[in-house]
Amino acid sequence: MNKIIACVLSFGLMVVVILGILPSEAMALEHQPAQIEQPTAVATLVQVQQPPKEPLQADQGIRADATVSGCSPTNELMGEHWELWEIRYNNGERIKVNQPHRYTLEFICDANVKIRADCNRARGTYTLNGSQLTIQIGAMTKVACPPDSIADRYLHDLGAAANYFIQDGQLYIDLRGDVGTMVFASIQI
Numbered sequence: 074m075n076k077i078i079a080c081v082l083s084f085g086l087m088v089v090v091i092l093g094i095l096p097s098e099a100m101a102l103e104h105q106p107a108q109i110e111q112p113t114a115v116a117t118l119v120q121v122q123q124p125p126k127e128p129l130q131a132d133q134g135i136r137a138d139a140t141v142s143g144c145s146p147t148n149e150l151m152g153e154h155w156e157l158w159e160i161r162y163n164n165g166e167r168i169k170v171n172q173p174h175r176y177t178l179e180f181i182c183d184a185n186v187k188i189r190a191d192c193n194r195a196r197g198t199y200t201l202n203g204s205q206l207t208i209q210i211g212a213m214t215k216v217a218c219p220p221d222s223i224a225d226r227y228l229h230d231l232g233a234a235a236n237y238f239i240q241d242g243q244l245y246i247d248l249r250g251d252v253g254t255m256v257f258a259s260i261q262i
Contacts, residue, residue, distance in 0.1 A: 150201075155177060157170050188231065193214045194213065
């Protein structure tokens, strides 16, 4: 009996490997009569075709010309490069960002997000339910940032996202517990 192992990789490729026997079964064959042939392994690479995505119309509230990493935007957050300008806390504290390009947010395909937090980069996922937004930060570099960095606070606040709205080209992310609001501006890249 052959064992079949299939592995689906990113980029739409599928690798199928068919093995005649497992290594543990091969050990048992050492004591079998000589007429048993050793099977060979066969590997086949198959390209899986993805159906083309329908372009969005300009009246759908999303930049119709924006394509992010090979996919069309599916919500109003995608297709924009957002830079942090300010964090307004409801206790009166305000953090104005002197170099907004050091703190960016980009919503990309398959509910993923790319984050620049000063000298570090992170990836994560996001979910939308109407205006409710949650951001789950995943893999991240761990470089020591300059003393003026707000990277830790920025990442903490992104992880506390509760909902969002866009007004006058700016993205506002409200934090859980009515703690404050992060203000981003869309920039062209």
